Amino acid sequence: MLSTAEALSTLLSAASPINGTESIPTLDALNRVLSADVISPLDVPPMNTSSMDGYAIRTEDLTTDSNRRLPVSQRIPAGHAPEPLKPGTAARIFTGATVPPGADAIVMQEQTEAAGNEVTILHSPAPGEWITAQGADIRSGSIILPAGTRLTPQALGLAASVGCAELQVRRRVKVAVFFTGDELTMPGEPLKPGAIYNSNRFTLRGLLEKLGCDVTDYGIVPDRLDATRTTLREAAQAHDLILTCGGVSVGEEDHVKPAVEAEGRLSMWQIAMKPGKPLAFGAVRRAAQQTDAATSAETFFIGLPGNPVSSFATFLLFVRPFVLLLAGMRTVAPRALSLRADFTQKKADRRNEFLRARINAAGGLDLFPNQSSAVLTSTVWGDGLIDNPPNHAISAGETVRFIPFSELLN
Ligand code: AMP
Numbered sequence: 001m002l003s004t005a006e007a008l009s010t011l012l013s014a015a016s017p018i019n020g021t022e023s024i025p026t027l028d029a030l031n032r033v034l035s036a037d038v039i040s041p042l043d044v045p046p047m048n049t050s051s052m053d054g055y056a057i058r059t060e061d062l063t064t065d066s067n068r069r070l071p072v073s074q075r076i077p078a079g080h081a082p083e084p085l086k087p088g089t090a091a092r093i094f095t096g097a098t099v100p101p102g103a104d105a106i107v108m109q110e111q112t113e114a115a116g117n118e119v120t121i122l123h124s125p126a127p128g129e130w131i132t133a134q135g136a137d138i139r140s141g142s143i144i145l146p147a148g149t150r151l152t153p154q155a156l157g158l159a160a161s162v163g164c165a166e167l168q169v170r171r172r173v174k175v176a177v178f179f180t181g182d183e184l185t186m187p188g189e190p191l192k193p194g195a196i197y198n199s200n201r202f203t204l205r206g207l208l209e210k211l212g213c214d215v216t217d218y219g220i221v222p223d224r225l226d227a228t229r230t231t232l233r234e235a236a237q238a239h240d241l242i243l244t245c246g247g248v249s250v251g252e253e254d255h256v257k258p259a260v261e262a263e264g265r266l267s268m269w270q271i272a273m274k275p276g277k278p279l280a281f282g283a284v285r286r287a288a289q290q291t292d293a294a295t296s297a298e299t300f301f302i303g304l305p306g307n308p309v310s311s312f313a314t315f316l317l318f319v320r321p322f323v324l325l326l327a328g329m330r331t332v333a334p335r336a337l338s339l340r341a342d343f344t345q346k347k348a349d350r351r352n353e354f355l356r357a358r359i360n361a362a363g364g365l366d367l368f369p370n371q372s373s374a375v376l377t378s379t380v381w382g383d384g385l386i387d388n389p390p391n392h393a394i395s396a397g398e399t400v401r402f403i404p405f406s407e408l409l410n
């Protein structure tokens with residue numbers, strides 16, 4: 001059996017960013033991945049600006065105590081270009097307005113007394129006081145968002161703040177997905193004896209869509225070798241990854257394994273994890289005419305186990321980072337928290353357990369009582385997974401490694 005870390009590193013070493021980029025409006029680029037660095041064409045702020053309503057002065061004019069009364073030589077609202085500040089005068093200035101050349105400090109209006117066309121300065125500012133220097137936030141020519149960044153709302157705002165109307169992004173990762181199992185029924189259809197609903201279709205499609213993939217859903221493929229091979233061949237043509245669910249165990253009703261072996265290549269992994277364990281990784285050949293220098297001759301294949309919690313957990317731990325690397329991201333590891341276990345789990349498992357737990361009001365972790373890989377309730381109840389190493393029992397009060405769903409579901 002492979003350890004979780006061995007399986008993950010083997011899987012991720014096979015992934016590299018897909019070919020194909022496009023330029024799209026910044027307003028439409030939410031969640032897309034940058035294929036090129038965004039370089040600022042300007043300084044931000046683009047000029048020295050006042051961060052207070054008050055008066056712009058030359059600090060050298062205030063060296064003597066007697067001379068603190070200055071004539072007001074100009075008025076500068078935000079958005080207007082100032083004249084240079086005449087020596088021995090002050091300029092009335094407002095927040096966000098350009099500091100006039102020659103001025104080296106702003107005195108806030110609460111520390112002044114205005115009378116007619118003159119102002120008395122009641123404070124001795126240090127040079128630079130209440131001035132935001134040109135380029136203090138961003139320097140022209142600097143990289144503000146590196147290639148590989150997935151665009152959050154705040155990243156879009158940052159790009160817009162330097163005037164970027166369009167962004168270079170990688171195309172979306174195209175994923176084909178299908179499900180195997182003659183017992184699977186779609187909600188809305190009557191449930192025959194022995195049948196179950198195809199819940200994984202909903203979970204996996206939601207997970208893929210959250211990652212920003214273009215998903216083609218082939219639905220339920222009958223548990224037959226020929227049907228499985230035909231679907232694989234078709235799906236291989238226009239996709240980067242084929243994801244299946246179910247049928248990767250070794251039962252004789254499991255046709256995914258021989259089908260992928262016939263249409264490409266496959267490694268069957270037994271991973272020492274719970275839930276999870278079987279995971280299939282390989283590739284399906286593309287038809288020759290579809291292949292050119294820019295396109296790979298193969299489409300990746302990942303087969304997930306059918307048990308709902310197993311497929312959910314193996315998706316989060318393996319498929320998610322794999323897809324994000326294809327999408328062009330550079331950092332894909334979820335960040336974990338160290339939290340206190342507020343429960344005891346006496347029995348150590350020889351596998352790496354990923355326990356569904358949630359954060360309680362005291363900031364510790366409660367464990368969902370039923371950790372069976374068929375119990376989907378645990379994934380909705382929980383806030384994340386405790387990554388419990390093999391052969392390790394958990395005592396209350398102990399610090400454990402917790403990976404929140406907030407890290408794994410985006
Ligand atoms: P398998 O991996 O095909 O041996 O399936 C393992 C278990 O997961 C069986 O109980 C299946 O009925 C169940 N299962 C397989 N596929 C799905 C699915 N798409 N939705 C819900 N349960 C499934």
Ligand code: MG
Pocket residue numbers: 180181246247306
């Ligand atoms: Mg099956």
